[in-house]
Amino acid sequence: MISELGHYSLVFVTIFSAIIILQSFKYVLSEQIVFKNNLYNLIFLQLFFIVVSFLCLLIAFLYSDFSNVTVYNNSHTSKPLFYKVSGVWGNHEGSLLLWLLVLILFLFLFILNSKKVDNKYKLLTVIFQEIIILGFLVFIIFTSNPFEYLFPVPNEGLGLNPILQDPALAIHPPILYLGYVGSSLIFSSSLAAVISNNVDSGWAKHIKKWVFISWIFLTLGIMLGSVWAYYELGWGGFWFWDPVENVSLMPWFCLTALLHSIVVLEKRNSLKNWTIILSIATFALSMSGTFLVRSGILNSIHTFANDPSRGLFILTFLFFLVVLAITILFIYFDKNETKSDNFFLISKESAVLVNNWFMMYFLSVVLIGTIYPIFLEVITNDKISVGAPFYHKLIVPFLIPFFIFMSFGPRLKWIKNSYKKINYKQILIFLITLLISFLIVHNSGVRYLFSIFLIAASIFLLISSFRDLFKKKIQFPQKISHLAFSILILSILINGIYSKEFNSNMRVGDQVKFMNKTITFKSINFYEEKNYRLLRGNFEINESGKNPLNFVPEIRIYNQPVISTSEADIKTTLLNDNFIVFSLLKEGEIFNVRYQYKPFMIWIWISVMVLAFGGTLAIIKK
Amino acid sequence: MKTTLKLITIFIIIVNSQNILHANDQNERLDKLTKNLRCLICQGQSVYDSQSDFALSVRDLIIKKIDDGDNDQEIYSYLKTKYGDWIMYEPQLGKNTILLWILPLILFIFGGLLIFRKAIIKLDKK
DSSP, X not given: OHHHHHHHHHHHHHHHHHHHHHHHHHHHHSSSXXXXXXXXXHHHHHHHHHHHHHHHHHHHHXXXXXXXXXXXXXXXXXXXXXXXXXXXXXXXXXXXXXXHHHHHHHHHHHHHTOTTSOHHHHHHHXXXXXXXXXXHHHHHHHHOOTTOBOSSOOSSOOOOOGGGOSHHHHHHHHHHHHHHHHHHHHHHHHHHHHHTTOTTHHHHHHHHHHHHHHHHHHHHHHHHHHHHHHHHSOSSOSOOOOHHHHHHXXXXXXXXXXXXXXXXXXXXXXXXXXXXXXXXXXXXXHHHHHHHHHHSOSOOTTOOOOOHHHHHHHHHHHHXXXXXXXXXXXXXXXXXXXXXXXXXXXXXXXXXXHHHHHHHHHHHHHHHHHHHHHHHHHHHOXXXXXXXXHHHHHHHHHHHHHHHHHHHGGGSOSSOOOOOSOOHHHHHHHHHHHHHHHHHHHHHSOOOHHHXXXXXXXXXHHHHHHHHTTOSSSOHHHHHHHHHHHHHHHHHHHHHHHOEEEEEEEOTTOEEEETTEEEEEEEEEEEEOSSEEEEEEEEEEEETTSOOEEEOOEEEEEETTEEEEEEOEEEEOSSEEEXXXXXXXXXXXXXXXXXXXXXXXXXXXXXXXXXXXHHHHHHHOO | OHHHHHHHHHHHHHHHHHHHSOOSSHHHHHHHHHHTBBOTTSSSOBTTTOOSHHHHHHHHHHHHHHHTTOOHHHHHHHHHHHXXXXXXXXXXXXXXXXXXHHHHHHHHXXXXXXXXXXXXXXXXXX
């Protein structure tokens, strides 16, 4: 019953989508281009029905209606309420429904927010966005319908993969989707602006808000995924250069480049074509991200729904959209752009170009590293892995010039700067940072010239961003985000250099010495919970002159489906994280115990949140 | 061109200088080696991270090889012939992977040239 309602609502949404496209076409072609109120109503109705459809699936999950295949495959009566709710989007079908909900919601908000803009541009944006919506509707109804029936109705469901039963991961997909979907709106709007010959500072000002919104959600979404990997996977790392992590990072690089170039377009009315290309690329990368995660082509821990035919549909649809975009660009390309503006070699504009240059390089490293093995396997049948060492070797060395450029970029003016005088103060600061960096690297035990320069460059960036806080001519949100970014980088680097770990097999009662600490495996207890059994270990770490630390990591054995997971126990302070995780070995009485000391861990999360907060300020402050 | 070659050489030296330092401790060496090896039967875990039978046997194998006095390269190539390139997280430079390593760098230089050209054209006009 509830599934039927959900299904028919989806059909209504599809019909509305077709009507809106036809109506908008009619208006665009009419002599006096108008945006009539009935379009608002149609989009509102479409939003209403997609909300109904989503609520139906939610209710089916809440009441464990196992006549619904999606619910049966992904839920279980013993699952806590919170995970029944997050189970709605913790699977392929439901996540697509959420994706559609956000697509339509964003279009509705966009239209409400665009009362004063040109009608033709607005209508075209609606058309492009509705084409995307229609494509996904066809996809969901024909290949991934979340409302399919199951008969006879089973008494119990299969349950949600326990590794996905985590608060960070429960909200990770919706947040990430908000970012991805935001990029679709940027895509539609930029194509509309190209056709209606509207690509100027006015358009930049209008769309900038949406660029920021997508960027904020994408940033937070990536962070939540990383938080999940850190707490749940139990390996102590927060970034594994896993293909699925990479596909979320790629649009982020593109969007970050766009975030900077859109400001140039707004302030200087230049970089028009480049901004449009970035808009299209961001969207294409977001979409192919969905495709790659769904398709099962990527070998990854995160892949939870594999079906090549679905991947093929998204790939074909994406191909169609990109060809459409390129055709439109080709027809309406602004060839006169380069003639119209003034360019100064040392200016904020060229600083933004340098930012874009590096962003595109990082993007190309991640893109090539992610897709190269797929192509190689198809062509030569050789299987290779591209892992962390590859990315580190190609990205890290380039960070040094990038940080130096980033230290100076924000201080430049839009037009002419004097650059002849040598700034002794800057040189002095750099020498001091070199010294600090030498001390940091020297004490860590790793003594490479390279690390010294890398840390020095990031400290230099930190000092510059901090000094910029007191400069009046730089925008406040930008100052906050740049400072947060420099703290993020420095935390990651110090974390990388100073992290210590220890890995050993222990019995209850064993004692191990590591660094200047003694780790004692005191006891182990068994408990029974609602949907899992658990083993709780009790560990103590003693360090001379400090209070002993108690750790209670867990091994959980879920009943539906039967999977065991290790829950790390992490003691977080402002300076470091102490992390203990243990897992079962075959012998039964022996456990594999891993202890990790990770400095500045919390600052990685804090700085990303501040980074995104800076973006929020930019939206509020107009 | 010469300067570009010089820069590339310096770049390669800097990047590889990290490998010159040998970990004295045998355990550290074992950790370093196993972190660069994929556990073939796990999903997205390294031999270092995994407790699977496969990972444990690879670890024993490496300990034996270290005791035999093999260097890192010899151990890697032994494992590669046994299990294929798939086991290595760091793709080795070869005819299959030359594009993988070079393409991003070419794109970087290309991007730099584009910006440089833009700057030169604009300055010429003035």
